[in-house]
Amino acid sequence: MKKNVVKFVFLGLALLFLVFASLGQYIFEEGSTLYELSRDNIGKFFGVVDFFKNNVDPIVETLAVIVFLWVVAYLFTLLINVVTKRGKRSKTIGDLLQSVVKYGSVIIGIFLILSAWGVSSPTLLASAGILALAISFGAQSLVEDILAGLFIIFEKEFVVGDIIQVADFRGRVIEMGVRTTKLEDVNGDVQIINNSDIRSAINTSYKYSPVICDVSISYGADLVKVEEVIKSNLERIKKAIPQIKEGPFYFGVQELGNSSVILRIYAKSEETDKYQARRLLNREVKLIFDENKIEIPFNQLDVHMKE
Structure with missing residues (x-):
């Protein structure tokens, strides 16, 4: 509060000084000391009225x-x-x-x-x-930034809206200028990068991104029946998930795990939608398995007691 008061006092004094220097000769009586001071001394440097008149x-x-x-x-x-x-x-x-x-x-x-x-x-x-x-x-760095920005744009390395990764920062390109590029990550943080510092950028939006669902079934389940259920519901999954641009496809047995057989369902979507598409794909597969009484096993451990 004290600092603000001091600032306002000095600001007020400065304004009064400028008014005195600029308009003193019009305020005070001609021939008075203040008149002469404002016109001939201070007025030479702060003659705002004369400045506007002469220019x-x-x-x-x-x-x-x-x-x-x-x-x-x-x-x-x-x-x-x-x-x-x-x-x-x-x-x-x-x-x-x-x-x-x-x-x-x-x-x-x-x-x-x-x-x-x-x-x-x-x-x-x-x-x-x-x-x-x-x-x-x-200002060589400035010239480098401008040239690098022009090359990035005309060589179509990435555009506004693409998801790219530069060093350890991954985000969406929200603005591109002649000197800098701005990226926004999933947390809303914005990083400003000089164009000349963008080297070996990874453009994850260049093509559709994979959306993968690995679902497990027990070893006792009928694999052929489960595969028929998945294939017959692929069109249903596609209609239920508008974010999917290609697929979904059934890719077969991905892995023979310790307690289950892992099947893979594969699709593609925009980079910005792939996480939500994966969540929705997992949901649809779970609903389909529940409707067809297909059990998704949890981790199991068989213990054999020695007599």
């Missing part, structure tokens, strides 16, 4: 440039959103174009505003060349 044209032109570029950037953004509305790859390219429009409008605006304030075009071009040279030496 009306550049200020108006600056405001016009800002408003014009904002409107143009906004219209381009709307157009990009409409054109790239459908498809993951279209949205990825749309995000990239929006980043280019944003940064490009800022750079163009800086040049136009400096030109409005009397900076000559040769000076601007020379400054741009020096700036580009400084970036090439001092």
